[in-house]
Amino acid sequence: MYVTLAHAETAVLPDPHAISRNAASNLNRPARRIAMGASVYREGDEATHIYEVKTGILRLTRVLMNGRRQVIAFALPGDVIGFPNGKNHHTDCDVLESCEVTVHPRAALDAGARDAETQQRLLKAALSEISAMQDHFMMLARKSALEKVASFLVVLADRIGTPHGNHISIDLAMKRADIADFLGLTIETVSRTITQLRTAAIITLQSAQTVIILDPEALAEAAETD
Amino acid sequence: MYVTLAHAETAVLPDPHAISRNAASNLNRPARRIAMGASVYREGDEATHIYEVKTGILRLTRVLMNGRRQVIAFALPGDVIGFPNGKNHHTDCDVLESCEVTVHPRAALDAGARDAETQQRLLKAALSEISAMQDHFMMLARKSALEKVASFLVVLADRIGTPHGNHISIDLAMKRADIADFLGLTIETVSRTITQLRTAAIITLQSAQTVIILDPEALAEAAETD
């Protein structure tokens, strides 16, 4: 499970490889801290590693030549990204909120991998992602703007929300354009839909990036969760 | 790569397990012939096997409670279906055109699988599917009806089309409703779009199920292939 992320107008990034090594975390694989705004990999880069997200938020995007972009996913703690298909990556991966990731060589997935436990965990993540993407098909193809935005907020609340009594607050690491490109909408529609939820007193905005869910049940209903 | 398939109003199917065993095909795994209209598995069934499609066409569908359906994929020869996530299947799988499949126990994917060659092939299929599904996100989220239908026909022509000089004929195993649910459109829009392509002399219909592509370049252009 995995929330895709829309592509932002990334100019030249701070430093694509300003990645500081940290103490090894688990399974004696190296963990890395990656700063917000950094690029983990670009489309076309050789797919040499697989990343398990420990903390932070990343965004995977793909672009068509005509300029249309699709945010494939937002990767949250617990997600695995960078699954190789062929030699190269087919998405861009950028850091929206500085993160820590565990890095595995791509061979960690292979048949004769040294660490069977890790191999199995990565495989499971890949299979689970297939299932999550199938869900996302429904989202993109069959849901209204309101249902899309509500579903999106429900998932975020569930995964990175912090409860305050009845309320849940979410810190949106992504911009409106990212959300729009993730949900297959325009910025304007996302904005209008958020306003609509606000007017219905289902959510309120503390700032543009901080959503407070006032009525989780109503939000779930708007999401028409199956 | 893998063409998702929309769910049809499947009444009770002929016989879900009218599956005849055939001679083993490759790697001494059993091959099965499955008749058109049969169900390979249903949502909720225990995911015990993985299937490699040798011949024929299958359809994977998922349904929301409110009745909205999504064709997740059409599986064509060369595709692998039935990847497990958790204990059970999360889609329905039906045979649109009688098929032969190689059946593997789900453990064939696991770390210590007996047949490393098969394990690797299945893994590769899973990773490739993740990539194909990412492409499909663009399709669903960002393409117009014309681009969707054209792209769909381009893929089918490429994978199951039979060339006749400049032309390519495709036998559509799926109904309009399947195509619509696959592309996130309505039946009417699919029909109108096909008419539009017909009027433009890019395709012609021999019957409702048999498309002849008269002008592959024009079709590719309409698909705005990247």
Add this chain to the structure above:
DNA sequence: AATGTGCCCTGACACAAATCAAGGGAATCC
């Protein structure tokens, strides 16, 4: 302070696709 820039919101309008409605052809059933 003044100016510029990025991001978000809102309004007016246009348009693509959904919806509603109807008809026809082919296959199936009795």
Add this chain to the structure above:
DNA sequence: GGATTCCCTTGATTTGTGTCAGGGCACATT
């Protein structure tokens, strides 16, 4: 052989979302 049903097509109309345009706020720069 006639009726029924399923599937596809086409037309008229509606509607949700995109597009175009403008304005405001927060923050950085000078």
